Amino acid sequence: MVVDDHRKIRDPLAVYLRRHGFDVRTAPDAAAMHMLLRHERFDVIVLDVMLPDGDGFDLCRQIHAEHDSLVILLTALGESEERVRGLELGADDYVVKPFDPRELVARIQSVLRRRSRTLAQGAAMPPVAVEEIPAQPPVRRYGFAGWVFDVDLGRLTRPSGAPVALSEVECRLLLALLQHPNTVLSRERLLDLTEGERSGEPAFDRTIDRQVSRLRLKLSDDARQSELLRTVWGNGYRLVADVKVLA
Structure with a gap:
């Protein structure tokens, strides 16, 4: 999901991400984001820190508390304190505006790879016959x-x-x-x-x-x-x- 109140950023970005194989939903504000989260699960949420009806940092903390989505923050150029604050609140990564959409694609792929490795950690095991499957460790x-x-x-x-x-x-x-x-x-x-x-x-x-x-x-x-x-x-x-x- 791409959450940004600027349509000229949100819509072209969604088109670009779809061209790279992502299934994308968009939201112009926090209310629309919450509505989508009630009905769908999202692997990654690209979240602008400046929304008309919500603080992106508070929303980031709320997303991590209530959902398993990864969060990439969109922050303004030069606002280093905000980027640090976002990481401290649990953001998985951030991208500075203005940004090259290719960078965002790379960031999304990166956090998804890390999530996949984390989920796979300790999960791999050799195949066994059905009767030999041990109790869940x-x-x-x-x-x-x-x-x-x-x-x-x-x-x-x-x-x-x-x-x-x-x-x-x-x-x-x-x-x-x-x-x-x-x-x-x-x-x-x-x-x-x-x-x-x-x-x-x-x-x-x-x-x-x-x-x-x-x-x-x-x-x-x-x-x-x-x-x-x-x-x-x-x-x-x-x-x-x-x-x-x-x-």
């Missing part, structure tokens, strides 16, 4: 300081039992930290762990500190646990917790 989960992270579901649960919405980037970042607890991980190492197997796709080095900051905020359940994810100045970041693999 338990979802891989990590427990740390009262928190629980379901890897395959991409779901984080607070010690209180309340769920915490995570973006795909945050899921990869948290998994890397959980696999290396109480270990200082440099920015370069975190990039290797979260993006290394995605050669050819844009890395997130320009915002790695922002991503760590937003994940730290989500891990701050209360004052006692505000230091779960610590900055080791000049070296990187460390998850300070005993991590257990749960059944």
Whole structure:
């Protein structure tokens, strides 16, 4: 879905995306977007941050909380703070206006590839005869300081039992930290762990500190646990917790 209140951007972009094989719906505002979301599922939502009836950042957060759509924000040139804010709120990527539609196609294909790899992680298994199919294996989960992270579901649960919405980037970042607890991980190492197997796709080095900051905020359940994810100045970041693999 392409959500933009400017018809001269929205309609030609939809035509261009259809020529590249995408099934596209368009919405001129937040109300129309919500109407479409009530009736259809969308893999990707290209969302303008400036809509007449809604703030794109709030809408991005709402989409991730209520739907499984990926979100690519359209932001204005020079508004770097807005782009950072969007990533902190869980946007999967952003494109700066004015943009080449070829770039947007590449961004869409990139986030879709990352989503496909995430869904396929741990799912591949050799074919077996029907009578040999084993019981469904338990979802891989990590427990740390009262928190629980379901890897395959991409779901984080607070010690209180309340769920915490995570973006795909945050899921990869948290998994890397959980696999290396109480270990200082440099920015370069975190990039290797979260993006290394995605050669050819844009890395997130320009915002790695922002991503760590937003994940730290989500891990701050209360004052006692505000230091779960610590900055080791000049070296990187460390998850300070005993991590257990749960059944």
